[in-house]
Amino acid sequence: MPPATVIIDSQNASWTLVGGSVYRNGVAAGDTYNVSLILWYGSAVYHEGTGGQFYGWNGTTWFACNDPRLGGTSADGAMIPPATYLIDKAGSIWTVVNGVVYRNRNAVGTMSNAALLLWYGGKFWAQSTGGQFYVCGDADQWLPCSDPRIATAAPAGSFHGINGHYDYLYSTSQIVSIMQALGCSTYRLSCTDYAPQLAMVLALAQAFQPAGLTLFVLIDVGIYDGNGNLFTSEAAAYTRGFNCAVTVASALQPHGVTMYECGNELTRANGIILDSTSAGTSVVDFNNTNWPLMRGAMRGMIDGVKSVQADAKCGVNFCVADIGASDALWDGKQPDGTSGHPTVRWDLTTWHNYEVYGDIFDIGTDGSGPGFDLPTYCKARYGVPFVISEWNTGPEKSEAYRANYISSRLLTYYQARKTKNIQSAMYYELDSGDSTYGLMINGTALALPYNAFASFIASHADS
Template sequence: MINRRQFLGYLTAAASSSVLIACGGGGDNESEALAPGAQSSAAKAKATVSASANGTTTPPAASIVDKSGNVWKTSSGFIYKNGTKDAGSYNVALLLWYGGSVYQKNTGGDFYRYTGSGWEYSLDPRMGGVSADGTTLPSSSYIIDKSNNVWTLSAGYIYRNSVKDPYSYNVSLLLWYGGLIYQSGTGGQFYVLTFNGNWLPCADPRIAAVATAGAFYGINGHHDYPFTPSQVVSALRGLGCNTYRVGCVNIPAMMNPVVALASAFQAAGMKLFTLVDYGLHDDRGMLYTSESAAYEASFAGAAAIATALAPYGVTMYECGNELTRDPAIILNSATAGNGRGDFNNANWPIMRGAMLGMIDGIKSVQPNAKCGINFCVADIAAADMLWDGMQPDGSGGYPKVRWDITTWHNYEAYGDIFNVGTDGAGPGFNLPVYCKARYGVPFMITEWNASPQQTETFRSTYVKQQLGEFYAARKTSAIESVMYYELTSGDQTYGIVTDSLVPIQPTYGTFKTFVAAHPDN
């Protein structure tokens, strides 16, 4: 698992916009010669004219006056400000005064906004900015995404910034939803455009998916807590939670207390969600030598765990913990995971083998058990590759990992899961909606919390805000359970109670109050 303190600073890089000079932006140089007919003094111009009406263009107007009284004109494709030629401008077809800024449009149709010292690329501001969520073509004439790309649809083909998409045809609908572009063809199949630039099959993301009631509020714990199973049951009931996530491997020191917990939870009518904690390394800590070796070891361990827990009504398992973030898999832990190139191609089969082994091992004992695969941050590229049998190098035809539950970790440092950042920290997208459309299975957030160094007052506010978002999405994005990390951490970093089961306030009270006011039904 990534150290939470270290990860806090990983996703702070912001995408920067390029300031384009070639199409207009040499700055001001009052020593240059005046254009024919221009006023002889910038000061005189500012003193004698008022700002132009919003939306004024030249042509047809002879000039534009900005809010500082500067006079803007064009002549022979060049821009003049207060009679001084903009040294970097050329092929200018139009100037626009809009929303308090000056824009230029060149003969190629591109727009640039004046920043005060130069020109930066922009869209025509009259188009309205980023499209409203749910905008479709047809009905609208275009879609603007968060990266200022303009999408249009013509004769069944998709165009981005007037460039035809080479893989689109017979497209009847283009949709902007949850921060991503979706298309549907005349046959009704939907596809989503991924950050790797390819279209992947999915369902209509607008279709609501209702989560099964009864497991929404959960807490993480450990097999070696200083409590009895009955005390754990009581602690969860005190908070209003009915799901408890605990990890184990097939050794007596872990299995015996987990079996005792399973027995207590079965008697209480509550749910034990078991993390089968196998990974990429053998008992000596060495990386498995092959996909088959990882598969066989994980299969045996998972089958033994299912055999021990099945008699106590355990039916849900999570197969592996943050395996896509293992140093043998993620090339740079600062990356968000939405690109195939974020992951190690050579070691990918070992992780795939471990995941398949755990799933197959459990189902060899409990064919109807529900098995989840866990991801972090914005690891949708990892999820897609596993689901579709792909490698990070783009090759395909490998075994497909198919899970019954999509599970995710979403700590404060990772960002809002409903607008999670990508490599470069943005723009964000709605990750649960994407997973709902792509994989069509329930979604669980199996670890979440504020960063460990935050104050308890901050944590309390964060808990209320996050639970509100999670709860609102449970009937639209199939969010079946959210499991707070954790019951106790032995200190004040994550736990909601102390090792003596004393509530840590105000977080404990905030959590309990929210649950009481928002029933899981």
């Protein structure tokens, strides 16, 4: 209406438009003005203002919405062209006019030469007239990337992994036997240059090499010195990371260790994350003052390993949905938005994905906003293999729940290894000393989770 002069709804109420206001059974329906259209659609009443905004009636009041005739969230992979508009999970309408990308009629960032706009994996991607792809990232910045639709297979041979600790009471030969019984290829554990610790990790490396097993070594340097104080500068953090990594890599390189993780959950350290409940999708979630310490430690560890072992693969670890941190480190930016700082470039993007964080293929954003496909984002953004270096459900779950979670979650990781560049998924952990996380306690298997894990590996070849 128009062209009709009255609309009768399913409750037999009559709706009319008088002087730009909406009336229901002759009584003003809320506070409306400048209404140009009343629409009956999908068993609901809507009106449109002269400014183009639509509102829906919920029985007592009006709520802002899109024109219901446009439909809901666009199908994954939808593009402009051929479409003339796309709708995201929040209901925002995206269009492209003369190369400029708009969201609800407002320009998004500084993109000015978009030839294609793609909705894929819960994110918007634009291809410029020159062929370069960009993803709409934090604060509406268009960040360079590859086409996210390109299927990428990670190197085979290290997919089935598990976490352990250097100070387990198991002998090295027992750990080798346990790994072989499980069918696991990759064992992750932490290490520093502390001599007794390094000696135990070295013994494992010596036992793993002839057994054809892979040791994924976490070099555990953070933003705090040996006295528990923050490093005094980026240079100090770099030096500590470099020296530790040189010592570790020098000891392990002769025994077949080729993969290292440089730092553990550093983006979630108390001195880095401002609010531990945030998802980490925005760089402002992180401490600007201490940021250089984290960056220095990461850079130092990578450079230290590479100085000994130039062809080693170095990973940097993130948690939850910390792309605000990973993007800023990759591009040499600070949480305050400044750029031109040292970049951190890694060979493996490693991530922790506990159940409480959400589905990594549809993980939420700050404010629990609509989810996005994190491995797809990282594949397109950084172009290196993706490693899930810790995953599990919560410690409070029953063994039956954990077993079911192992089977279902591991399947989603496995199915994505050939398309989303997932090289390894490392369960946390082998033995937690109780039934909270581990598959066994002091050598005795916890039947349900252990069997679920071993059975999955036996029936899903790492090829």
